Amino acid sequence: MIFQYDIRSKKNLPDFDQSLIWSAILLLSLGLVMVYSASISIAEAGRGTNGNPAHFLARHSAYLAVGLLTGLVAFQVPMRLWQKYSFPLFLLGVALLALVLIPAVGHEVNGSRRWISLWIVNFQPSEFMKLFIVFYVANYTVRKAHHLDSFRKGFLPMLIMVLVVGGLLLLEPDFGAFVVITAIMMAILFLGGMDLKLFAGLIGFLIAALLILIWIEPYRMQRFFGFMDPWDDPFGKGYQLSHALIAFGRGEWLGVGLGGSVEKLFYLPEAHTDFLLAVIAEELGFAGVATVVALFASLVIRAFVIGRHAAARERHFSALAAQGIGVWLGVQAFINMGVNMGVLPTKGLTLPFMSFGGSSIVASCITLAVLMRADWENRQLAKGFPV
Structure with missing residues (x-):
């Protein structure tokens, strides 16, 4: 049974969410x-x-x-510190994504340059960039709460951020991470109260962009047609x-x-x-x-x-x-x-x-x-x- 609690009550309240912990433990163990x-x-x-x-x-x-x-x-680390340092963490993530693209630094596997070699292991910055994006967009939404209905003050900075991060990911290429990061950004903006007209426009723009990205890359087109009928080839x-x-x-x-x-x-x-x-x-x-x-x-x-x-x-x-x-x-x-x-x-x-x-x-x-x-x-x- 999932433990529910009323935040107004101070009685019999455990320190941790047991359902959350056990779900994670079971996933990690399995x-x-x-x-x-x-x-x-x-x-x-x-x-x-x-x-x-x-x-x-x-x-x-x-x-x-x-x-x-x-x-x-x-x-x-308190949540207020994650919020305070969300922008520096975002810049760190962008720098690491750019660093991956340097031939002498980035490690290439199967035609994709997504890793930085640390000799013993390979480090993949895009995995951590997803968390940095969560912090950055959450903090941005809180700070710009009164401007989320404005194209110039609310929408445009996020669009620029998506283009910068998306461009770096697509150069690797890491289309999957780009889709996940875009979904995170859109969801947080929506939950934060972004104007519905701007949000609908953003969805339309991103869908069109994703279709174009699939169309212009032969290997993505091959994957798409292979998905439609894998038994054909x-x-x-x-x-x-x-x-x-x-x-x-x-x-x-x-x-x-x-x-x-x-x-x-x-x-x-x-x-x-x-x-x-x-x-x-x-x-x-x-x-x-x-x-x-x-x-x-x-x-x-x-x-x-x-x-x-x-x-x-x-x-x-x-x-x-x-x-x-x-x-x-x-x-x-x-x-x-x-x-x-x-x-x-x-x-x-x-x-x-x-x-x-x-x-x-x-x-x-x-x-x-x-x-x-x-x-x-x-x-x-x-x-x-x-x-």
Whole structure:
């Protein structure tokens, strides 16, 4: 049962949202198990793994440990400081996105330059830029609350910001991160009370821009047509999706059993990263996928509840930041799941809290810590304590 509380009551109020914490713990734990299951064969035959089947398990565990420690530090930071330093963090994110594009600095994988090599690991700035955008747009919306119905004072600065960040992401290219960041920005502006006519115009502009971006890039067009009919070219542009759908079909209701996936045996590319849900579907079936969906739904709902409670106490930055985080997690999870199920065109986005990847895991843990901090401050105020 999800614990609900009335912010006017000070009785029997725990310090933390139990539903939020347990949803995150279950996602992180299931992700750890499934990354190991999905990566055993790749690790045994891959380069740089010395044939160790637990290679990716060890690395994912290390990423998780770093993420939890970093999240613990992030939890100590009051929301007012995240608000105060939201613009410097945004500038830091822009600088890192620009740094990625420098050939001597940026690390290229499969034709995309999205990482900065730190020798031991690769750092992906776009994962952290999503959180920086949440802070920046939430703070902007609070500061410009009286100008959100103005094109020049309310809308134009956000449009310029989207063009700058979007341009850097598309040069990598990282179309998926661009879509998620755009969704975060639009949602926060809408929740902050942006004029509906301007908001509708922004949606129209962005939809047109996204369609043009798909049209002018041949590889995006190929992914789009491969998504429409993956069986037309199952060994070419429809390869990933066709094997993901086979994995879903084999899993049926209860799956073939943990470790029993066939598609992860070099048939399904990126089985432990972008297509982890397909392995879950094959090994744990509909029941496993439904559990993952329910856990993400719980996280998103709790984020919006936390935001509502913060808004009720006129903590508008905390409210918009919490709900922006909910939008981020919800949209990214939806896109990843949609890609795995063939509902959306193939796009390289990880499943938050679950997919293999150091930057993704650490960013997810920090995001969770910020959400918990917003909730903790709500609860302390409800008890009559200062924050």
